[in-house]
Amino acid sequence: MSQTHVTNDPPSVSMFRAGVLACMPTIPGYWSIGFAAGAMGTLSGFSIFQIALLAGALYAGSAQFLFYSLWAAGAEMSSVIISVMLINLRYLLMSSSLSPYFRKQSTRKKLLNGLLLTDETFGVAAEYASRHGTLPFSWMFGLNISAWLNWVIASVAGAWLASVVPPSLMEGLSFSLVSMxxxxxxxxxxxxxxxxxxxxxxxxxxxxxxxxxxxxxSSVVVMVAAIISATSATIFLRFIEKTRS
Known part of the structure; x- marks a missing residue:
């Protein structure tokens, strides 16, 4: 048993490191947007601890911006919750898209990778899966945990320096999310x-x-566009496969 453990460890560690390296190109985007989100949280009246907790638990840039905006505008809590849920429903589609690669994984591993999935890590993972035909848990966890840590740290840094950095600079950082x-x-x-x-x-x-x-x-438009386009693509793909067969 000990020999099997020693034999399996190096590949897992190697794949984890590879996942961390795969996350590197997206980290500047996490830092710029996370910094702005943290600053917005401070301007909305939240403490650094509260911002760190929200960044780690909610872990969604667009949802956090929406949350702070609605909170600052004095919206009802029910409206805030529903709006955040709507804008985050896209993660169900992303998780479903990657789920075939994790069918043989344990429930714990599925939860770890699913809860830490973001738009950026989904894009990197989909590209990796397209090239290799597989998504090792260690690689995916290295990708996800690196993104999560950088997002939380960036949000805390932005919250801490919000009183120093001009608001105009914070608004100007939004272009990096679109570019990424x-x-x-x-x-x-x-x-x-x-x-x-x-x-x-x-x-x-x-x-x-x-x-x-x-x-x-806009949050509803994103969901409608994603559902219709994905459904249309699936029907189109099945039609092609039936025609070929």
């Missing part, structure tokens, strides 16, 4: 073996977003 998302989408597209299907999904989501944004709330 675009980079992750392109990285996933170039690594995909089904570029036509990926392009079809992206175009469908963009068209739905452009038309629905005039009539629905």
């Amino acid at each position: 998302f675009i980079g992750l989408v392109l990285m996933t597209w170039f690594a995909s073996k089904r570029k036509i299907l990926e392009s079809f999904t992206i175009i469908t989501a963009v068209i739905i977003t452009l038309f629905a944004s005039h009539y629905l709330d």
